[in-house]
Each structure stands twice: as structure tokens, then as C-alpha cells.
Amino acid sequence: xxxxxxxxxxxxxxxxxxxxxxxxxxxxxxxxxxxxxxxxxxxxxxxxxxxxxxxxxxxxxxxxxxxxxxxxxxxxxxxxxxxxxxxxxxxxxxxxxxxxxxxxxxxxxxxxxxxxxxxxxxxxxxxxxxxxxxxxxxxxxxxxxxxxxxxxxxxxxxxxxxxxxxxxxxxxxxxxxxxxxxxxxxxxxxxxxxxxxxxxxxxxxxxxxxxxxxxxxxxxxxxxxxxxxxxxxxxxxxxxxxxxxxxxxxxxxxxxxxxxxxxxxxxxxxxxxxxxxxxxxxxxxxxxxxxxxxxxxxxxxxxxxxxxxxxxxxxxxxxxxxxxx
Numbered sequence: 001x002x003x004x005x006x007x008x009x010x011x012x013x014x015x016x017x018x019x020x021x022x023x024x025x026x027x028x029x030x031x032x033x034x035x036x037x038x039x040x041x042x043x044x045x046x047x048x049x050x051x052x053x054x055x056x057x058x059x060x061x062x063x064x065x066x067x068x069x070x071x072x073x074x075x076x077x078x079x080x081x082x083x084x085x086x087x088x089x090x091x092x093x094x095x096x097x098x099x100x101x102x103x104x105x106x107x108x109x110x111x112x113x114x115x116x117x118x119x120x121x122x123x124x125x126x127x128x129x130x131x132x133x134x135x136x137x138x139x140x141x142x143x144x145x146x147x148x149x150x151x152x153x154x155x156x157x158x159x160x161x162x163x164x165x166x167x168x169x170x171x172x173x174x175x176x177x178x179x180x181x182x183x184x185x186x187x188x189x190x191x192x193x194x195x196x197x198x199x200x201x202x203x204x205x206x207x208x209x210x211x212x213x214x215x216x217x218x219x220x221x222x223x224x225x226x227x228x229x230x231x232x233x234x235x236x237x238x239x240x241x242x243x244x245x246x247x248x249x250x251x252x253x254x255x256x257x258x259x260x261x262x263x264x265x266x267x268x269x270x271x272x273x274x275x276x277x278x279x280x281x282x283x284x285x286x287x288x289x290x291x292x293x294x295x296x297x298x299x300x301x302x303x304x305x306x307x308x309x310x311x312x313x314x315x316x317x318x319x320x321x322x323x324x325x
Contacts, residue, residue, distance in 0.1 A: 004027070004068045005069065006063065006072070006110075007072045007074065008101060009032075009116070010033055011040060011043050012038045013227065014227055014231065015072070017228055018235070019043065019045045027238075029045055030047050030062070031046060031047070032051055034053075034075075037186075042184075053101045054092070054096065063108040068110065069110065069112065071112070071113050072116075073098065073116060080140045083142035083145070084140055090142055094146070098115075105162070106162060111162050112238070112241040113153065114234050115164055116234075118142075120142055121143050122137070122143075122168075123136070123137040124137070124139060128290070129255060129291045150166045163246065165248050165250065166250070167233060167249075170225055172190070172227050172230055173226060173227065174227050175316045176227075176228060182324065183317065183320065191260060192314060195263060197321070199318075200273075208261065209260075209280050209286065210280075213288040215259055219260035219261045220286055221289040222289075223253035223258075223292045225254055225292075225305060226308070233297060233301060236297075236301040236302065237250075248296070250300065252292065254294070254305050254308040258310050262310070266310055266311050266314055269311070270315055270318055
């Protein structure tokens, strides 16, 4: 069996961890990335091919050169706030780019795709924990774009027999346990690295956006899932498709929520730093709680998070930040 896999966005945060997981499982990951937000140093387990998913000629060339058996699709812009202020950028790149990619895969005879989707497709949840059959009413162009690509994949299966697994993950966190790769966004918007940046003095404090939510301590609750666990799930989803099983959509989360205040408290304990915090206004559209029901991934993929504890996730992120501050 051909063990070469195209990984779009393979130089990014989750994509690079997926490349490592693929290599550990005996695959050769080919990272395809335009390096707008990805990092060349994060590509360590296979070749890097610089290119854009909106470039059909470049995609065709790379597919012809490596002849992968499947694709893991991570490439896309991922700043929810920016998608609200510049929606065209997100629809052009994330939606149109996915169409260009899928058409290139079909022309190359590739019929298996694992898609990096998001809990943002659900919008403000009607109930928590969130199951896969929860209504999908995204509140941002980012989330809506992910939903559109999920629908495109469903239509492409009917029309062209292109099978896919869409993995809707919740809040990616942590870093490679061996310290080989980690999170490095510019600008950074994820809570855990922001808190840790405050711990090392790269920012004066962490701002808590709202303390009057209907949660135990008044701050937003999120389901944090270790990036390595996400990466492993993508390999298991690939196995699912290789074994001839049907397309599906699955949540990836721990099923346990942690509040913003809890994240800060645990980070103070892990780092031994005081970490100053101040209260700011709520972020528009922020749901009080987003927590996954991930039984489907456990049942169909035999996936179990190995780093489900928030403290472990923060420890790994802290170890990474200290060596790359």
C-alpha cells in the first residue's frame, strides 16, 4: 500500500503534529504549505513543498511527483475575529481553496480525505455537551466556511465517490511531549499560550473577557484537547478510510470543560509565576460553554485522548515556550 500522504498546512500547529504522528505510524507525510502562517522549522518528518491550495498547477505538480494515496487537509486561515472583519479572505482561501484542492485530488485519482473541521460549525450551542447531530448554526465566516466544506465533501462523495472524515475539534492545546514542535502563532489568540506569555513577561497580563457568564466561576468554559491527541485522531481517521469504511463527521474533545479562570490558576501552579490578570468586556458571540461529546470518535476510531488533563497540556506548552520564548 502507498504510504505517502499529502498534508496541506503541514507546517502549521496541528498539521506539523499530524506529520509526526503519520511518520510514527509508518507513513511519509508531504507537507504542502504556503508558509504564510506555517513554519519551515516545523517540517521534520517528510518533505516540504511550498505552495498554495488556490494554485491548481502547483498542486497538480506535487501530486504527480509524490502520488500520495490520501490527503489530510489542514490548510486555511484560522482567526475567527479576522473572519468577521475580512470575510472575503476566508471564503476565498478556506472554501475556494478547498474546492481547488478537492478537484486536484480527483484528477490525480485520490479518493480519501481527512478534513480539519471545527466546533465553530455549531455556533452558540443549544445544549452541552455537544453531539455531532447538534444543529450547525455558525456565527462567524470561519465557522461557516468549515461547514460549507463539510457539505462539499458530502456532495463530492455522492458525485465522485470521494470518501472523507471531517474532524470537528474543540480547543487545540499543548505541544509535542518530546518538545520537538509546538505552538507559534503571530498574532497569538489562544488562551493557554497567552497566559504563558504573561508568565514570562512577554505581555503584562492576561485579560479575562467577561466574568458574568452562567458558569461556575463566571468565566467561559472550553474543552481543551492536546494537539498530539488531535494528530493521532487524524491518523486513525485515515486508517478508517483505508479500511473501506464510509464518510463521517466526528467531534474531538475530552468531554471535560475548563474555565478561563481555571486555566489561569493551573498555569500559575505549573509555572510558579503569579501571572497578573485583569477583567475586560465580553467578546461578542462568545458562548458560555463549549464542551464535546466525543463518543463517536471513541467508538469508530478507537480513539482515546492520552493527554486529557489540563495540567499536562499546560506543562507541555510551558516546556515548549521556555525553550522558544
